[in-house]
Amino acid sequence: xxxxxxxxxxxxxxxxxxxxxxxxxxxxxxxxxxxxxxxxxxxxxxxxxxxxxxxxxxxxxxxxxxxxxxxxxxxxxxxxxxxxxxxxxxxxxxxxxxxxxxxxxxxxxxxxxxxxxxxxxxxxxxxxx
DNA sequence: AGGCTGACATCGC
DNA sequence: CGCGATGCCAGCC
Numbered sequence: 001x002x003x004x005x006x007x008x009x010x011x012x013x014x015x016x017x018x019x020x021x022x023x024x025x026x027x028x029x030x031x032x033x034x035x036x037x038x039x040x041x042x043x044x045x046x047x048x049x050x051x052x053x054x055x056x057x058x059x060x061x062x063x064x065x066x067x068x069x070x071x072x073x074x075x076x077x078x079x080x081x082x083x084x085x086x087x088x089x090x091x092x093x094x095x096x097x098x099x100x101x102x103x104x105x106x107x108x109x110x111x112x113x114x115x116x117x118x119x120x121x122x123x124x125x126x127x128x129x
Numbered sequence: 130a131g132g133c134t135g136a137c138a139t140c141g142c
Numbered sequence: 143c144g145c146g147a148t149g150c151c152a153g154c155c
Contacts, residue, residue, distance in 0.1 A: 026151070045137050049150090057150045058137040064152095065136055081137060088136030 026052065030064035031071060033124050037078045040105045041122035042114060044082050051124040066091065077101040084117030 033048050045061040054060075061079075065088060068074035077098040081087045089098035089112065099109045108115035 046139095049137080054150070056138075057152095059135060059149090060137090060151045062136040063134095076136080079136080082139095086136090091136055 026057070026060055027064040027067055030061055031068055031074050033128075034065075034068065034074050034076065034079055036124065036128065037075060037122050040107060040120070042078045042080055042084070042102070042107060042117070042120050043122045043124065044080060044084075046082050047121075047123050047125065048079065051128070062088070075101070078105075078122075080114060080117075084114040084121075086112045086114070 029052050030048055033051060034043070037043050045058040045065075046055065049055055049058040049061045052061075065074075065076045065079055068076050069091070076088065077092070079088070086098050086102075086109065089095055092098045099112070102109050102114065107120055114120060
């Protein structure tokens with residue numbers, strides 16, 4: 001479906017981001033927040049969106065993450081949906097990459113879902129404010 | 130220029 | 143209690 005499209009976007013971003021970094025906007029802020037997520041902690045699209053001021057634009061955060069794939073500094077694996085589910089794992093290099101990365105950070109993952117998500121949850125609005 | 134899509138979230142029936 | 147519909151923003155066709 002959109003897999004092909006994503007691939008194209010990824011390629012395009014490779015040209016756009018590293019080259020000019022463009023005049024980021026929503027994305028850059030998302031990247032910043034994601035980078036601030038401590039190791040061993042995770043956050044959600046909604047929390048980030050909320051922190052940025054637009055709680056309802058959680059989808060955009062996901063879109064930003066998609067772009068973040070090209071950014072080495074952005075630990076997209078630490079960002080999951082509100083359920084703590086690794087909804088975006090299929091967008092990584094390999095479907096298991098996200099889970100592996102999380103496990104390396106002492107985060108337990110079972111059935112594509114983060115264990116004790118509430119404990120590992122890192123809320124930017126709380127931590128950064 | 131208009132419409133569709135997308136790694137989400139929330140409200141409604 | 144579960145599934146469907148809607149909102150949001152940006153980028154692509």
